[in-house]
Amino acid sequence: MSLLEINTLSKTFAAPGGPVHALSNVSLDVQTGECLAVVGESGSGKTTLANMLLGILAPSSGSILFEGAQLPVKRTATHRRAIQLVQQNPLSSLNPKRSVGASIRLGLDTYGIGDKAARWSAVEAALEEVGLPSDMRKRAPGGLSGGQRQRVGIARALVCDPRLIVLDEPTSALDVLVQARVLRLLNDLRQSKGLTYIFITHDLAVVRNVADRVAVFKSGKLIELGPTQAIFDSPKDPYTRALIGAVPVVDGSELKLRDTLAQGAGGA
Amino acid sequence: MSRILDIVDLKLGFKGYAGLTEVLHGMSLHINAGERVALVGESGSGKSVTARIILGLLQETRTARIAGKVSFDGHDISTMSGSQRAALRGTEMSMIFQDPTSALNPVFTIGRQFTEVLRRRVPGMSNETATAKAAQLLADVSIPDPSRVLQSYAFQLSGGMNQRVMIAMALSNRPKLLLADEPGTALDVTVQAQTLTLMRDLVTDHGTSVLLISHNLGVVREFADRIYVVYRGRIVESGPTKSIFGKPGHAYTRALLSAVPRITGAGLPEVPEISDDFLAPMVTHEAVS
Numbered sequence: 001m002s003l004l005e006i007n008t009l010s011k012t013f014a015a016p017g018g019p020v021h022a023l024s025n026v027s028l029d030v031q032t033g034e035c036l037a038v039v040g041e042s043g044s045g046k047t048t049l050a051n052m053l054l055g056i057l058a059p060s061s062g063s064i065l066f067e068g069a070q071l072p073v074k075r076t077a078t079h080r081r082a083i084q085l086v087q088q089n090p091l092s093s094l095n096p097k098r099s100v101g102a103s104i105r106l107g108l109d110t111y112g113i114g115d116k117a118a119r120w121s122a123v124e125a126a127l128e129e130v131g132l133p134s135d136m137r138k139r140a141p142g143g144l145s146g147g148q149r150q151r152v153g154i155a156r157a158l159v160c161d162p163r164l165i166v167l168d169e170p171t172s173a174l175d176v177l178v179q180a181r182v183l184r185l186l187n188d189l190r191q192s193k194g195l196t197y198i199f200i201t202h203d204l205a206v207v208r209n210v211a212d213r214v215a216v217f218k219s220g221k222l223i224e225l226g227p228t229q230a231i232f233d234s235p236k237d238p239y240t241r242a243l244i245g246a247v248p249v250v251d252g253s254e255l256k257l258r259d260t261l262a263q264g265a266g267g268a
Numbered sequence: 269m270s271r272i273l274d275i276v277d278l279k280l281g282f283k284g285y286a287g288l289t290e291v292l293h294g295m296s297l298h299i300n301a302g303e304r305v306a307l308v309g310e311s312g313s314g315k316s317v318t319a320r321i322i323l324g325l326l327q328e329t330r331t332a333r334i335a336g337k338v339s340f341d342g343h344d345i346s347t348m349s350g351s352q353r354a355a356l357r358g359t360e361m362s363m364i365f366q367d368p369t370s371a372l373n374p375v376f377t378i379g380r381q382f383t384e385v386l387r388r389r390v391p392g393m394s395n396e397t398a399t400a401k402a403a404q405l406l407a408d409v410s411i412p413d414p415s416r417v418l419q420s421y422a423f424q425l426s427g428g429m430n431q432r433v434m435i436a437m438a439l440s441n442r443p444k445l446l447l448a449d450e451p452g453t454a455l456d457v458t459v460q461a462q463t464l465t466l467m468r469d470l471v472t473d474h475g476t477s478v479l480l481i482s483h484n485l486g487v488v489r490e491f492a493d494r495i496y497v498v499y500r501g502r503i504v505e506s507g508p509t510k511s512i513f514g515k516p517g518h519a520y521t522r523a524l525l526s527a528v529p530r531i532t533g534a535g536l537p538e539v540p541e542i543s544d545d546f547l548a549p550m551v552t553h554e555a556v557s
Binding site: 041042146175176177178179180181183184187202203204205206208209210228229232242243244246247248249250251253254257258 | 310311427456457458459460461483484485486487489490513523524525527528529530531532533534535536537539
């Protein structure tokens, strides 16, 4: 059984110039323990999909099944705990007036999990899981580096013991050395805790190295879906080729792959 | 070859309640006429403040303590008055910012902002002439309907379109030096690639020198002739792009390069922890003559 099944999901927004179809008839499934990358450019519908998975937006049509049961429009605490989010900008996603520990604990407070002592020990355990010292809970987010803040964001998701984490561009605001460490942490956590990820990004090089499968979105439509290697070795859609072909690369073997794809795009 | 920009032993600190915070520790770099040079490094390494000193903006900041020599086209800008430095901006040197939509003024049309830039070079330029010239320059950056764009506000245009407007504006007065601070970082990957190609072609046509500031090694590799790698306010490695990417000599440069995920799928890189090696003396690659 799939952890997540999305069936003919659509979202339309009313706008002065006529309805905007942010997502049109998207169907896909996500297996337990899998990392599915959702890629595409601005306006492709990636964030609309994430918002519907998290219950922030209600679908216009279609359904989302989580562990075999349909997710209601108004989510219960159980559902909200099970599907967590890690956001793009680790500074603006943390309340500057709350300590790191209070931010992480908020989910436990909201869902009424454990007593006060149990909540603090869960916060400290989550901090240690992401490689931060447990006494960091007393600090303010403003005093942390970008990498530390993103680790706090991950700890905040982990503390609720989720089954699925939606990672919305989790490393795009980070420097390259910090990005590499956070990606490795996310990979290790997925394996050790059996987590499932929906990894939203526009960085194809990151996708190549972290995802099991890739879903390519364009203008609200799912245009290509497949195992990561197949997508990179022989992308079917010209848009997927263009996306891979536009990635700035740093070594010769990458350049060769990119040029091969560009030639393929030219012939497509 | 003549040097458009020559920075010698540039030091910068900010005076605060806790004393002086040193940011740049004696940076030296130069850019030859028509050369595309990149300053690459992580957040807080001192890339953007260097650009702000070149533009003469940080000199106006009361808490900034600047030492060293910055020569632009043979003139020492540290001895110039504020108004002399201001006169260089938008005429002899210009800048492209990371996020074009927020860099453009949201309450003025593109046309109004464009003609203001053109009048920095030719103060009395008539509205008709300025509008016609702006439309021609927008057409040069492949904007399909220039007259509509000139009447639009930045928020009515896409990020890619705004970045083209910024490029057209920055190059409109044929500056000798273009500072490009993370151009394209806020754009989608296909738009970023188009933008960089466009910018490269235009600066080649105009003979403009460029200082590209970026943390994206892939972008730097595709755009720059020569690179300076900066770490914590110090240049740790410099040389021709091909040479640095082919044989990085400094531990920090090697760490940066190893941390970049590859589209060929070599797996997640093992990243070395920050070490004292990152502060090792500068490595210089000889230019290939």
